[in-house]
Amino acid sequence: MSIILQLRRIVMITVLALGAVSLLLILLGISPLTIGITLTKGSIFSWLKFNHVLTIWIPLLLCSCGLLFTFRAGLWNIGVEGQVICGAIGATLVLRLDNTGLPPAALLSFALFTSFLAGGLWGALAGLLKTRGGVNEIFGGLGLNFVAQGVVLWLILGPWKRAGMASMSGTDLFPRELWMWIPPGWRVAPAAIVLVVIVFLLTGMILNATRFGLKIKAAGFNPQAARLFGIRPDLVGFTAMSIGGGLAGLAGGVQVSCVYHRLIPSISSSYGYLALLVVMLAGYKVTPVPIICLLFACLAAGSIQLPITLQIDSSLSGVIQGALVLSGLLVYGLQQRKSRGH
Amino acid sequence: MIELAEISKNFGRVQALHRVSLKVNPGSIHGIIGENGAGKSTLMKILTGFIRKSGGDFFFHSENIDLNSPKDAREIGIGMLYQEPLDFPQLSVLDNFMAGGTDFSPGNQRTILAKLCNNFSFNLNPENKVEELTIGERQQLELMRLIRDGAKILILDEPTSGISEKQQELLFNALRSLKDDGAAILLVSHKLEEIELLCDEVTVLRHGKIAGYQKCPFDREKMLHAMFDILPVSQPPAIKHIAGEPLLNFHKISSKTGRSGLNSVSTTIRSGEVVGLAGVDGSGQSVFLKSAFGLLQPDSGSISHLLEVKTRAFIPADRLAEGLIPGLTIREHHILSKESGPIITSKSGLAKTRDAIKTYSIKGTPETEIENLSGGNLQRLLLSLISADIQLILMENPTRGLDVQSAAWTWKHLHSRLGAEEAIIFASPDLEEIMEQSTRILVFYNGSITLDTQTKATDYQQLSRAVTGEDSQKQ
Numbered sequence: 148m149s150i151i152l153q154l155r156r157i158v159m160i161t162v163l164a165l166g167a168v169s170l171l172l173i174l175l176g177i178s179p180l181t182i183g184i185t186l187t188k189g190s191i192f193s194w195l196k197f198n199h200v201l202t203i204w205i206p207l208l209l210c211s212c213g214l215l216f217t218f219r220a221g222l223w224n225i226g227v228e229g230q231v232i233c234g235a236i237g238a239t240l241v242l243r244l245d246n247t248g249l250p251p252a253a254l255l256s257f258a259l260f261t262s263f264l265a266g267g268l269w270g271a272l273a274g275l276l277k278t279r280g281g282v283n284e285i286f287g288g289l290g291l292n293f294v295a296q297g298v299v300l301w302l303i304l305g306p307w308k309r310a311g312m313a314s315m316s317g318t319d320l321f322p323r324e325l326w327m328w329i330p331p332g333w334r335v336a337p338a339a340i341v342l343v344v345i346v347f348l349l350t351g352m353i354l355n356a357t358r359f360g361l362k363i364k365a366a367g368f369n370p371q372a373a374r375l376f377g378i379r380p381d382l383v384g385f386t387a388m389s390i391g392g393g394l395a396g397l398a399g400g401v402q403v404s405c406v407y408h409r410l411i412p413s414i415s416s417s418y419g420y421l422a423l424l425v426v427m428l429a430g431y432k433v434t435p436v437p438i439i440c441l442l443f444a445c446l447a448a449g450s451i452q453l454p455i456t457l458q459i460d461s462s463l464s465g466v467i468q469g470a471l472v473l474s475g476l477l478v479y480g481l482q483q484r485k486s487r488g489h
Numbered sequence: 490m491i492e493l494a495e496i497s498k499n500f501g502r503v504q505a506l507h508r509v510s511l512k513v514n515p516g517s518i519h520g521i522i523g524e525n526g527a528g529k530s531t532l533m534k535i536l537t538g539f540i541r542k543s544g545g546d547f548f549f550h551s552e553n554i555d556l557n558s559p560k561d562a563r564e565i566g567i568g569m570l571y572q573e574p575l576d577f578p579q580l581s582v583l584d585n586f587m588a589g590g591t592d593f594s595p596g597n598q599r600t601i602l603a604k605l606c607n608n609f610s611f612n613l614n615p616e617n618k619v620e621e622l623t624i625g626e627r628q629q630l631e632l633m634r635l636i637r638d639g640a641k642i643l644i645l646d647e648p649t650s651g652i653s654e655k656q657q658e659l660l661f662n663a664l665r666s667l668k669d670d671g672a673a674i675l676l677v678s679h680k681l682e683e684i685e686l687l688c689d690e691v692t693v694l695r696h697g698k699i700a701g702y703q704k705c706p707f708d709r710e711k712m713l714h715a716m717f718d719i720l721p722v723s724q725p726p727a728i729k730h731i732a733g734e735p736l737l738n739f740h741k742i743s744s745k746t747g748r749s750g751l752n753s754v755s756t757t758i759r760s761g762e763v764v765g766l767a768g769v770d771g772s773g774q775s776v777f778l779k780s781a782f783g784l785l786q787p788d789s790g791s792i793s794h795l796l797e798v799k800t801r802a803f804i805p806a807d808r809l810a811e812g813l814i815p816g817l818t819i820r821e822h823h824i825l826s827k828e829s830g831p832i833i834t835s836k837s838g839l840a841k842t843r844d845a846i847k848t849y850s851i852k853g854t855p856e857t858e859i860e861n862l863s864g865g866n867l868q869r870l871l872l873s874l875i876s877a878d879i880q881l882i883l884m885e886n887p888t889r890g891l892d893v894q895s896a897a898w899t900w901k902h903l904h905s906r907l908g909a910e911e912a913i914i915f916a917s918p919d920l921e922e923i924m925e926q927s928t929r930i931l932v933f934y935n936g937s938i939t940l941d942t943q944t945k946a947t948d949y950q951q952l953s954r955a956v957t958g959e960d961s962q963k964q
Contacts, residue, residue: 356832356833356834357831357832357833358824358825358829358830358831358832358833359831360833361817361821361824361825361833362825364814364816364817364821365814365817365821365825368814368815368816368817369810369813369814369815369816371810371811372810372811372812372813372814373814374784375782375784375802375803375805375811375812376814376822376825376826377798377799378825
């Protein structure tokens with residue numbers, strides 16, 4: 148598609164979404180401009196606040212990369228939340244180990260690797276339910292989300308409870324030496340940024356420049372015909388679910404080792420659902436994903452200021468994100484309709 | 490009854506129709522003929538309200554009407570039989586028959602369906618799922634649904650492609666009786682025989698414009714001349730190879746897939762053979778081909794492949810839905826079809842794809858997404874994907890939906906690539922095609938092979954008897 152057409156599409160989506168949200172705000176008697184300024188100030192106008200944006204951007208981008216794999220394979224991976232939680236559990240398991248004798252850096256790396264494996268297993272389970280059990284991945288994923296949520300609560304209130312008394316605020320903090328290094332004045336671990344950039348580049352490369360990526364696409368577009376090309380659509384779908392789960396698990400691992408330094412019940416922070424919106428708005432394409440993740444992270448971070456300065460609930464960011472995605476789907480739909488000659 | 494006045498249609502920059510005018514009177518059959526991509530299907534979709542015209546007028550009983558939706562078209566009695574059936578494959582025959590109607594009482598509808606089936610000598614079980622039917626049977630179901638809904642203007646898009654001789658005869662009889670009842674029928678086709686047999690007048694389309702108009706009796710030469718810039722070449726005679734080593738062996742294969750399944754089918758296919766599978770649509774030919782490729786597992790019996798999987802190729806009848814991957818480009822199809830390293834660059838497969846596009850005269854570039862190709866180009870693309878090491882080619886209706894030139898080209902290509910070590914097995918509802926192209930013929934009837942013969946040892950009469958089951962005792 149030509150660049151002009153793409154630009155036109157982006158402008159149309161933005162105008163539509165902002166128009167709808169502004170209209171809503173005006174009807175509520177709030178100035179859209181004030182909101183805009185507050186959101187911008189709250190997200191990118193200070194280094195610290197931008198750090199906060201990045202702590203959202205990292206797990207969101209990891210989950211989105213995972214979803215790029217599953218969407219390409221024609222699968223609706225609704226189970227990202229559960230996969231994030233499983234990754235977080237996996238990392239916590241490693242970081243709680245006593246007397247391993249391993250240097251902290253090795254243990255942290257091992258924790259992240261375990262989080263990838265744990266999330267991957269959870270994704271693979273949804274994949275297995277689909278290919279072997281005939282359970283639609285949407286229902287399988289949703290069911291597994293509840294299971295994971297139950298498990299994390301059980302762990303926090305049971306086997307991994309705080310010394311003395313169990314608390315919904317999470318497990319005990321890990322020893323200081325097992326916190327991922329964060330430079331003074333930063334709130335985000337440089338290692339996590341490097342990790343997410345590498346994951347994103349690899350995702351783009353695998354999906355767009357490898358035979359495996361092409362197979363995922365083929366199996367997603369037409370599983371029946373893909374078989375004639377020697378592709379096994381069930382195997383490809385299973386692999387995509389495992390990779391998608393793995394990347395979501397990695398997001399959980401990052402949350403545990405770089406952000407909270409403990410396991411908390413809401414460790415997934417709904418990034419799994421938000422990532423679905425990101426990838427849909429990106430039109431299932433790789434390139435726009437980090438930019439949209441950044442935009443969504445800014446909205447989420449900036450909206451924290453809303454109750455403080457304007458006495459407006461921070462869920463407004465969700466309204467804006469929703470409006471963007473709906474406008475996006477609408478514009479894609481209309482353009483497709485037009486090209487089909489309706 | 491209906492009149493089109495200077496109808497035009499653009500898809501973006503592509504002009505699919507340019508000022509097309511024609512009339513269809515009650516009690517007559519008007520043929521629309523033209524090669525692939527001439528604009529026939531677009532015209533039909535406008536008439537049924539699925540797409541809107543860009544210019545021109547549509548008159549119904551001299552009244553200017555806008556058809557904005559399929560509902561508008563249905564309301565004035567336009568009913569269309571599409572080339573690819575527009576039905577609900579997961580539902581039963583009866584559910585499909587009821588869909589779109591106004592009366593949802595299964596009892597009533599079952600009776601109406603049975604009566605219509607009886608009128609037209611169609612044989613459909615109301616409880617069967619539509620996905621298990623052949624294209625010919627799905628078409629019968631749709632035709633009956635249209636008639637039940639009181640369609641007075643019937644549009645048929647390539648109604649005989651993919652259906653057997655017997656089903657064709659049933660269909661033609663039904664159309665003639667509908668015509669006698671005063672229906673106006675538009676028949677879109679690229680088969681001259683069909684037009685000559687059925688139509689009272691014919692309009693020829695070429696590149697979206699009217700290229701000719703005739704009343705019965707027709708001048709075949711003039712029609713051909715209007716359709717093509719050059720006259721189509723005649724079909725090549727079958728090449729006779731001496732049958733050699735066995736490539737594929739079916740031993741007492743039974744399957745429950747499809748309408749009739751397979752009943753203890755045993756046969757051996759040898760190198761050098763071009764085997765034509767004849768028979769009424771859904772008599773087991775497709776199940777045979779899919780089992781031979783490995784897409785279906787038989788319920789009992791054994792298939793011995795004397796070839797590796799990667800030396801077999803299967804080309805299904807529904808090329809876009811079953812054979813190719815919409816959304817992928819021509820180059821991506823070529824990359825998938827060949828062994829290569831794990832990394833794909835912008836150069837991967839490019840030279841080979843360009844080569845294939847040139848050799849197979851595919852109208853597109855390596856980066857063309859295949860859903861933008863017409864039927865003939867899709868078939869040539871599929872053929873170009875068959876690599877040189879393929880030894881067994883399995884094809885369902887190789888020339889389905891192709892115009893005379895594309896069909897001739899396809900067969901010429903297939904025969905030329907057939908070496909002494911290789912074999913082709915194809916199913917076709919067209920006995921003429923089977924007689925002209927195959928060296929050996931297997932006739933399927935009700936899931937069994939009822940006749941296995943060398944082509945030169947049989948004739949048209951014997952084959953048509955076997956196909957209709959009259960000769961089923963004789964092996």
